[in-house]
Amino acid sequence: MLLLSQSRRWNTGATAKRLLAQARRWTADAKAGIPHSRPIVVLGIETSCDDTAAAVVTGDGCVLGETNRHQHAAHEAFGGIVPSLAASHHMASVGEVVRDALRQAGVGGSGGSGRSDGLAGIDAVAVTRGPGMAASLCVGLAAAKTLAAVHGLPLVGVHHMEAHALVARMGRGGAVAFPFLCVLVSGGHTLTAVAHGVNAYTAIGATRDDSAGDAFDKVARELRIPWLTTQDGGGPGAALERMAAAGDAARFAMPVPMDKSASAASPDFSFSGLKEHVRSLRRANAFDPAIPRDQADVAAAFQRAAATHLRKKTALAARRARDMGVAITCIVAAGGVVSNHAVRAALAAVAAAEGVPLECPPPRLCADNAVMVAWAGIERLRCGLTDAYTIDFIQRWPLEALKGTA
Numbered sequence: 001m002l003l004l005s006q007s008r009r010w011n012t013g014a015t016a017k018r019l020l021a022q023a024r025r026w027t028a029d030a031k032a033g034i035p036h037s038r039p040i041v042v043l044g045i046e047t048s049c050d051d052t053a054a055a056v057v058t059g060d061g062c063v064l065g066e067t068n069r070h071q072h073a074a075h076e077a078f079g080g081i082v083p084s085l086a087a088s089h090h091m092a093s094v095g096e097v098v099r100d101a102l103r104q105a106g107v108g109g110s111g112g113s114g115r116s117d118g119l120a121g122i123d124a125v126a127v128t129r130g131p132g133m134a135a136s137l138c139v140g141l142a143a144a145k146t147l148a149a150v151h152g153l154p155l156v157g158v159h160h161m162e163a164h165a166l167v168a169r170m171g172r173g174g175a176v177a178f179p180f181l182c183v184l185v186s187g188g189h190t191l192t193a194v195a196h197g198v199n200a201y202t203a204i205g206a207t208r209d210d211s212a213g214d215a216f217d218k219v220a221r222e223l224r225i226p227w228l229t230t231q232d233g234g235g236p237g238a239a240l241e242r243m244a245a246a247g248d249a250a251r252f253a254m255p256v257p258m259d260k261s262a263s264a265a266s267p268d269f270s271f272s273g274l275k276e277h278v279r280s281l282r283r284a285n286a287f288d289p290a291i292p293r294d295q296a297d298v299a300a301a302f303q304r305a306a307a308t309h310l311r312k313k314t315a316l317a318a319r320r321a322r323d324m325g326v327a328i329t330c331i332v333a334a335g336g337v338v339s340n341h342a343v344r345a346a347l348a349a350v351a352a353a354e355g356v357p358l359e360c361p362p363p364r365l366c367a368d369n370a371v372m373v374a375w376a377g378i379e380r381l382r383c384g385l386t387d388a389y390t391i392d393f394i395q396r397w398p399l400e401a402l403k404g405t406a
């Protein structure tokens with residue numbers, strides 16, 4: 001009986017399609033110069049901000065090992081990320097984090113001895129090359145370059161924002177196809193762009209001042225909300241979302257940024273005005289951060305205004321893509337702020353109006369992580385994009401500066 005139902009399952013069209021897609025991917029891997037009877041396996045390392053992360057990912061989208069050491073506890077007392085502190089934490093943790101991801105993956109195994117016997121089973125090393133904090137980027141890049149050079153493996157320098165965008169394609173068997181509109185909303189960036197292919201982007205909107213993540217973080221600070229530490233990243237933004245859930249978004253009027261006259265037609269973002277508005281309410285004693293009801297209501301009102309702003313500007317970006325003659329297949333949203341359910345709902349409304357699906361990686365893969373870096377490495381390897389062992393980090397690196405491949 002079991003065998004019969006299994007064989008029925010195996011005969012479905014969906015299974016055939018999956019196997020075909022897998023065969024195509026393996027062919028692509030072989031074309032990338034890695035002739036295997038198995039999918040390629042890539043080690044990814046991420047240290048661009050305050051997460052020290054490593055992951056081992058296969059070409060068919062399986063995560064074999066993943067370790068992410070958040071530094072929230074170290075930075076919370078300072079009310080934000082301290083670059084020098086972040087770098088020293090990366091230095092202290094990167095070796096252990098990489099070893100742990102390899103051990104989980106069962107490659108480069110230590111056999112329980114605690115000693116790694118190399119990177120056997122790893123086909124390439126991918127690492128975030130930029131953009132990000134210089135001293136932090138250096139740590140991951142040095143580790144990756146050393147590992148790749150010592151083992152004679154291909155090195156792939158990854159653009160952090162491209163990694164945020166491409167991870168939506170991981171394990172989806174071609175369901176998230178180019179061209180798509182990406183909406184990347186994190187602590188470092190807030191942008192929209194058309195992804196024409198791997199390494200090929202046209203920027204549409206960018207923030208004129210603060211990133212959305214920064215605004216969430218500063219408002220959380222203004223409201224004296226303790227940071228939240230979760231497996232999905234957490235931090236002040238996640239804490240604000242939790243607080244907002246109990247709040248009345250209508251109690252405090254919040255201006256939706258760039259909603260008036262000249263700037264209404266621009267796809268750019270702006271968050272400093274909204275952040276300042278919360279500060280001015282506090283200065284005017286319109287709320288008291290010591291009162292939980294006030295905290296929740298301000299958080300809810302701020303979150304609603306931020307989500308509305310993201311919705312309106314993403315809608316304009318989608319229209320801009322259409323004007324460019326690009327027929328997007330979907331909207332891919334990623335970055336730490338896209339873990340936020342109100343933000344997701346706002347972006348889902350845009351996708352629905354455009355008649356395309358919204359593709360969001362799960363919250364764990366929306367926030368900074370090394371799976372996305374390993375996966376972007378795989379996508380780049382498949383396009384023949386590898387880097388020399390001598391590459392340096394790139395602190396400021398527009399997505400559009402990536403140049404198209406085949």
Ligand code: KG4
Nearest residue numbers: 186187188213237238335336337340367368
């Ligand atoms: O992508 P990410 O992990 O790191 C950067 O590349 O910056 O994004 C981090 C940002 C932080 O500002 C964090 O507070 C925010 O994402 N964030 C959130 C939520 N979870 C993380 N903001 C709003 N709601 C959330 N649930």
Ligand code: ZN
Nearest residue numbers: 186335367368
């Ligand atoms: Zn990020």
